[in-house]
Amino acid sequence: MKDLKKIKIYTILIHCFIIIGVGHGIGILLVLDYLSVQSLFNNEIIFNLSGNYQDRLELVGLISFIGKIILIVSFFVSRKIFKNTLNLVGVIVLWISVYILTSGNWSYDGLYPISFITSVPFIIASLFLVYYTLMSLNKRKSIP
Numbered sequence: 001m002k003d004l005k006k007i008k009i010y011t012i013l014i015h016c017f018i019i020i021g022v023g024h025g026i027g028i029l030l031v032l033d034y035l036s037v038q039s040l041f042n043n044e045i046i047f048n049l050s051g052n053y054q055d056r057l058e059l060v061g062l063i064s065f066i067g068k069i070i071l072i073v074s075f076f077v078s079r080k081i082f083k084n085t086l087n088l089v090g091v092i093v094l095w096i097s098v099y100i101l102t103s104g105n106w107s108y109d110g111l112y113p114i115s116f117i118t119s120v121p122f123i124i125a126s127l128f129l130v131y132y133t134l135m136s137l138n139k140r141k142s143i144p
Contacts, residue, residue: 007132018115021111022057033061047059060101070089
């Protein structure tokens with residue numbers, strides 16, 4: 001179970017360092033998480049899934065913040081079934097944020113490939129987290 005905690009921490013940290021294109025520079029997703037929560041409280045967030053890369057950044061930041069909070073809450077839950085469920089839901093929410101961030105016209109804008117390439121380590125770590133979470137669920141079911 002200690003390995004599951006480490007993988008969960010690695011998954012959260014790796015997701016924080018996905019590179020995003022902001023304005024005329026680059027940044028990391030951790031900063032975007034913070035800024036999107038501030039925008040939410042100021043009613044400045046725009047939910048636009050069909051827009052270009054820049055239009056979806058605040059939505060991606062908010063979704064990734066929610067996914068990270070779900071994974072962090074799973075550290076403090078004591079029942080294994082709820083902990084494993086929170087693990088799976090948190091990873092799915094983070095996958096959705098990566099999908100929204102990297103889905104677009106790759107030939108038109110070079111920001112999509114940069115974000116995707118830097119999200120590959122997160123995808124690998126999250127697959128390990130899902131695998132070990134499902135193994136933990138299977139162990140629980142097989143023990144009478």
